[in-house]
Amino acid sequence: MDFLSLTIGFLVGTATGAAGTYFGNKYTDIRKAKEYKTVEELFYKKLWSEHEKLLSEMKSDLTNPDFSYHREFYVLSKSWMFNASGPHLSYYLEDHDSLEQQLKSLVGKGLIVDVTEFGKSVTKYQFTDKFVEHLKVVN
Structure with missing residues (x-):
């Protein structure tokens, strides 16, 4: 293996890992926000009924x-x-x-x-x- 191939492989792997982490966190945060909103809506709905x-x-x-x-x-x-x-x-x-x-x-x-x-x-x-x-x- 030459040094150039090793460097390119390392950079592509690092970029792929960083992008995966970024998008994973982004979509997890969106899902958690939706879940929180749903829980909050149920909380206030029950509160109003009581x-x-x-x-x-x-x-x-x-x-x-x-x-x-x-x-x-x-x-x-x-x-x-x-x-x-x-x-x-x-x-x-x-x-x-x-x-x-x-x-x-x-x-x-x-x-x-x-x-x-x-x-x-x-x-x-x-x-x-x-x-x-x-x-x-x-x-």
């Missing part, structure tokens, strides 16, 4: 121009006296079955965060940006 009334109200609130940038909300009872400065989002215990348990479920799924202030008797939550994005775009 919490349709609450999520519909949240969507309505967040698509309202007056509340489009609000991220925090309170859990209240209609019989309570509540004084807050300015407009705020609130969801009432009387309007939703097991509201506190539904909210705990959303916390567990990472969609909202409990941000209740120490020493306060009113529970306060915050929407995650990903959840807000989902609520605003869902049909």
